[in-house]
Amino acid sequence: MAKKDHWENTQDPHLLYTEAARSEGLTTQDAPSTKEKPEFNIIGRDTLRIDGHKIVTGKAPFLNDIRLRGMLVGKTLRSPHPHAEIVSIDLSKAKSLPGVKAVIGLDREKAQYIGNRVAAVAAVDEQTAEKALKLIEVEYKPLPYVVSVEKSMEEGAPRVHDKKPNVEKIRDEKRGDVELGFKEADVVLERTYKTAIEIHHPAETHGSIAKWEGDRLIVWDSTQAIHNVRDGLARSLGIPAGRVTVIKRYMGAGFGSKLGLNAHTVIAAMLAKQTGRPVKITLTRKENSLCVGNRPTSLQTYKGGVKKDGTLTALSLTNYTTGGVNRGDRCSEPLLDVYRCPNLHVKEYTVYTNMGGSRATRAPGHVQGTFGLEGFLDELANEIGLDPLELREMNYTTKNRGDTGVPYSSKGLDKCYELGAEKIGWHRRNKTPGAGQGSTRRGLGMSSQIWWGAGVPGTLADVKLYPDGSVDVICGTQDIGCGTRTHMAVVAADTLGLQPKDITIKLGNSDYPWAPISGGSLTTPSVAPAVRDASLKAADHLKEMAAKKLKVSGEDISLQDKKLVDKNNPENAISFKELARDLRRETVFHGERKGMPDGFAYNTFGAHFVEVEVETETGQIKVLKVVAAHDSGQIINTKTAESQVIGGVTQGVSTALFEQRTVDDTTGTLVNPNWRDYKIATSMDIPEIIPIFVDVDDPHINILGTKGLGEPPRIPIAAAIGNAVYNAIGVHIRETPMTPDKVLQALRQKEAI
Amino acid sequence: MKEFKLAQPQNLAQVTSLPSDQRYFLMAGGTDLLDEIKNEIIDPGVVVDLKSIPDLAYIRSTDEKIRIGAMTRVSELAENSTIKTNYPVLHEAALSLATPQLQNVGTVGGNLCQRPRCWYYRDPQVECRKKGGSRCYAARGRNRYHAILGGGICHIVYPSDLAPALISLDAEATIATANGDRTVPLEEFYTLPRVDVRKENILKANEILKEVKIPPSKNEGKSTYVKLKERGTWDFALVSAAVCGIVSGNTFKDIKIVLGGVAPIPWRLEKAENLLKGNPVTDDVVKQAAKEALSDARPLKENAYKQDLAAIAVSRAVLSLV
Structure with missing residues (x-):
């Protein structure tokens, strides 16, 4: 039997991911x-x-194209309750259905969210497997649950985890003295920004095929991490890592949801062992929506002080984030690093709820944090009547931790500003936000980006x-x-x-x-x-x-x-x-790939410039143009690098304007577990995208001077859109997705003032 | 997915004479029904595939009427030149619908008889009123896409783009029954939840929507369809407005305004029609009329914005015709 705790651990690959992403400080003589x-x-x-x-x-074999002789189909029974004790499971009826080859209970005492796995079957085909799931009799004892962040934070709220409170502090970091910094400021402002839960939704849903050859296990997996899946499988099944081979051929994306070992992969291996036949498990779109990760929410309150000339004197952030049963994302990394600000205080809390757990999602934390921080900087710039780009240039750094740490191995952010501003025609922006007339208004906005990627x-x-x-x-x-x-x-x-x-x-x-x-x-x-x-x-x-x-x-x-x-x-x-x-x-x-010398910070940088058109009558936002300037060091192949930027911007536009996991607070149900109601941008929504790669030499980072590019184009886009909307209509939409209802409401509030 | 039997009738009489104790579902293009079967919203019993019946797909012009067969594909409707020239509202509605792929498969009859897209109704685990339960979960739940008018016991919106357009054109529905055909104004085809919460129209067992008929277009007749949606394509209307009128100068001699996306049925805005009829139309007049006509709206917690959108959709549509 599989050791359960190992695959539970792999449900939260944040740590693995973040540690790998920020490989700064790794040293070597070479x-x-x-x-x-x-x-x-x-x-x-x-x-x-x-x-x-x-x-x-269509000739490239994706997981679903792989068909092995005698292969069975595996399916998972999932909890319909947001929180319930599993009193008993009776597998006998399912086992006796013709065509069913194995039925297993998953040794779980409790279901913590709708979609939590309870049992699994292997059968000769999908229909039989589905029928068998219905014949598994589970007696649940429903328990009190909580799915909304607000309610989870209330005193006496039902506990999500037995061993920890619903609210946990996940970061408390200080630099200087913020109170002193606020006193030095000419203007002090406080604003709150909110981001919705986004689901990865790769075009290809998760899937694995497991096949045993004697004591050797071969697994075909749709994964971002073959070695980690191999090690995880070996640990879970108690077999030597050398007897497991994980193969990944062609793949329809992951965005972080396919990092590390998945429970269904272990289940496929267990079912294959029991039946002596290969077993394939492919998750449905609904399963994909419920139980293989999402980007946590954020509720970020910034307080900032700035002098009239644009010098930042103090910034504080309090963030509440929920990743369902998993930890939320710390989103203060850009704030702590990229701008000069002597006084900082960051407090971040995670809030647990009875919902499917989060997983690393393309630039976890940075996406949310950049939306808040960069939106806030524009509001600060407006308060002192400064060009938002100048505010960023005023507080430019060459060393990390806000110019207090070690030098960046290379930093071409200044070049991104210069080339991006020129290409979009930054001078065309409204000097005062919302200065335009009529019901169709245009605006320009920008945002900086920092990420690891060494x-x-x-x-x-x-x-x-x-x-x-x-x-x-x-x-x-x-x-x-x-x-x-x-x-x-x-x-x-x-x-x-x-x-x-x-x-x-x-x-x-x-x-x-x-x-x-x-x-x-x-x-x-x-x-x-x-x-x-x-x-x-x-x-x-x-x-x-x-x-x-x-x-x-x-x-x-x-x-x-x-x-x-x-x-x-x-x-x-x-x-x-x-x-x-x-x-x-x-x-x-x-x-x-050799190590990097100590004494440098290794980061990627970029800046997005966006032009939007906003219909003030309907609240509709149309993104017209995106200039995406990036410092990712030496580009290896401009063709695929441009594709990466176009993809990142596309996904960013989609989440800025449309995507939101919607949950019914009363029943704990996810109401949009499909692509009709969970709206993703279509080709009609995507503007002209102009990628620019700035020429920056990095002699320290590696022998090619190349840095990563997967996440960078995903990070600043929503903030830049938000800032462009602000520039167009003079009111900041402080919440993603920026749907028509929110735009109309914000405009109405502005009129009321 | 539940197992079902597939019936392929050769004529309508075979459908209208099906035994009334049998559970069956009619399938036209299947874009909606198959989704409902796969997601186990319904247990179909027998699926009656109407594609096997000849001569239900046509667009025929006679002197008096345009007749559109129920099995006509939406893409054929969108491409038809007579409709494009004489009934822009219908052409525009067809083009705005779903995606080109779905237009190629979906049919006029299927679009007019589709089931609601309410996410509670579409959740197999939710036993809402429409499915025989005792609650409307949208009333106090997540309801940004739900009805602001006519909801009451069930807050679905009727999702069809073609229905408001056809009603604005005074279209009639021909229904085949065991006792021969009957014809009703399409406006009367749809029923509110309070009539029968499990249904959206007047079709009885063994009846089938066979054809829609549009009266001849008048010389001064003008029409248009304005659809407000969240994304550029593949989206049901947040709100839509179908407007058809007889215009002279900047005055409507006659006007019909039908909204989509706001109520469980295509919603006729008679109050606005009366306010606009015979009066010179200006921006302010239209906005005022729309606002007044929508003052009966009873938005839920998350969908008050639809009231604003409805007023804008109406004024944009009306103003584009003068």
């Missing part, structure tokens, strides 16, 4: 060299996805050369849809003088060399330097071989156009393929 930046031929240019054609023509030292990759001239790049990372295959091929091809299509990419298998989770914007800055390292070693080896053939020194050889060429005499050359023959056998070169 600091990257700071010698001159190399010349690139393919890196930093447009390369089409090497698997793009396969994906858009990558993880110790990431491994191999380059394998074959005597026939073919080349493999092998790494136990996973391409979750962002173009990892392509960037690996780009780096190897550039280093070896080949083209990306000449490289065979092998990834998505936990038997391959270790790589971290794909989350936290760390895949590229982990994997690309490791591939580069291995490729450089392969290149050196080939150069030495060529040098002997061409009778020159290895230093005089360059790899270009599928040849090894004497730099001093380009006629003196040998083709890559011909030279490879002399390898005689396949040869493997091991690469590693």
Whole structure:
């Protein structure tokens, strides 16, 4: 039987994620060299996805395309009660249904939210499995529950967890003296911002297939973390990690909801063991809405002091966040880091409720915190009649922790401001918010972005050369849809003088060399330097071989156009393929993403500039244009980098305007567990998006000077939209999603003043 | 999903003569019914697939009327040139509906007979009044998309875009019954929850909506459909206004205003019609008329904004015609 506590732990991958994302302070003797930046031929240019054609023509196998001989379908019975004691479970009727191969109770004493797993079945097909679920007889004893944050905070509210109170402090951090700072200020302002719960909703819902071969377990999983799933499965099932292989082929996104081991994966393995047949479990959209994570709410109250010239003197934040049965998100990280402010006080509390637990969601905490902080800065700027961009420039830093810490290894935020402002035409903004006339008003807004994204030292990759001239790049990372295959091929091809299509990419298998989770914007800055390292070693080896053939020194050889060429005499050359023959056998070169020197903070930066149009009669917001300027260091492939930015902005527009998990406080039911009522932006809602990558050299971070980009474009967009709406109509919508009802209400309140 | 039997009748008589003790559901395009079956909102028993019946999909112009067969696809309606020219309100409503994919599959009859989208009704675990329970969960629950008019015991809104448009055009519904066809004004086809909370229209067992008929368009006749929704496409109306009138200068000789998204049935705004008829129309006059006509609205906790939106939808539609 599985050890339950292990998979309970994996329900909350916040820690894993955050630790991995903020890899600052990891040290090693092998600091990257700071010698001159190399010349690139393919890196930093447009390369089409090497698997793009396969994906858009439906030939790429996603989890649901995998069908194994004798495979059964697994389904999970879930609690219909927000809080209930499970008195008894009777599986006998379900077991006797023809076509049912296994039924298991999940050894749970209590259900803590609607959707909490209770039992599972494996059957010959989906219909039979569904029928069997209905035949499982569970006696529940309903318990008092609480699903609203406000009610959970009340005295005497039903306890969500037996062993901890409903409200817990999760951060209390100070710098300087805020009271003193408020006294020094010319203006002191207090405002509250609120963000709704967002559900990840990857296009492909969660799914796993488990198959045993003797005492070896093979799992195909839709996951962002093959190695973590492998380790988690080994722990849960009490078998050696080396006997578990996790494979991830093509994937329809995760956004954080597929980090770490999932309960349904363990259940599939248990059912497969019991039946001796492969078992597939695919979650429905409803299950996806209820029980595999969400972005916690925030209720952020800022108090800030500013001098007339724009100098910030003090900022305080109190935040209440709920992640259902899991911890909420700390959202004060941008506030604590990016602007100069000598006096700060942050207090954050998590509030537990009887709802499905949170999981890391694309830039957890930063998305919510940036909406609050950057909205508040615009309101402060307005109070002192200052251009909001100038306010940010006034308080610019080059060291972390508000200029009190260590220098950033590189920071191109100033360039993002400059290029972004120019591209959007920042001078066109209303000098006074809401200065426009008529019922259709336009406005401009912006927001800064900070995130981690340095990558993880110790990431491994191999380059394998074959005597026939073919080349493999092998790494136990996973391409979750962002173009990892392509960037690996780009780096190897550039280093070896080949083209990306000449490289065979092998990834998505936990038997391959270790790589971290794909989350936290760390895949590229982990994997690309490791591939580069291995490729450089392969290149050196080939150069030495060529040098002997061409009778020159290895230093005089360059790899270009599928040849090894004497730099001093380009006629003196040998083709890559011909030279490879002399390898005689396949040869493997091991690469590693090395550590980073101490004494720096490693961060990514960006700034979004947005133009909106607001209909004051209907409260409708139309985003017209987004300029997204990013400092993510050396871009490996501009094509997929731009896609990443377009995706992040799209998701941000969607959550700024539409997305909200809606819960009935009385019954504890999620009323919109589908894509009709949980509204996600359509193509009609997405504006022109202009990505800009600023040219910033980072000699410290890794041998390619590359930083992550997965989360950055998701972070500032909602704040920038909010600020543009403020600029258009002169009233700040302090709550996402900014739906027509909220805009109309805010306008009415403004009229009333 | 519950198991069901599939019936493929060859003619309407086979449908109208089905034994009345049998539980069955009629399926046109299936975009709504299949959803209800899959989510176990209903236990269908027998699904009667109307696609097997020939000659129910047509748009025919006669001297007197335009006749639209119930199985006509919404996309065919949207593309029809006579409708586009003579009945803009219907053309615009068809185009605004769902998405091109759903327009290609959904039918006119199905759209007019679809079930409400209330998220409590659509939750298989919720036994609300519409499903035979004793409560309307929306009344004190989450109700930003619910009715501001005519709710009472059940606060659904009728989700169809075509219904308000057709009613504004004085369309009639032809209903096939075991005793031959009967025809009613489409406006009378829909019923409030207080009539029968489990139903949204007058269809009895063994009856089927067969056709809608629109009277010929008049020369000075003008019409339009204004739909306010949250996102750019694939969205039911927060509020919509279908307006059809006979305009001379800036005065309406005749006008019909029907709202969608505000009530359990397409909601006729007679008060506004009377205030506007015969008077020169200005921005202020329309807004005032709409406001007055909507003063009966009884919003719930989260949907008062719909009252503002309804007034705007009406004034935008009316003003676009003068």
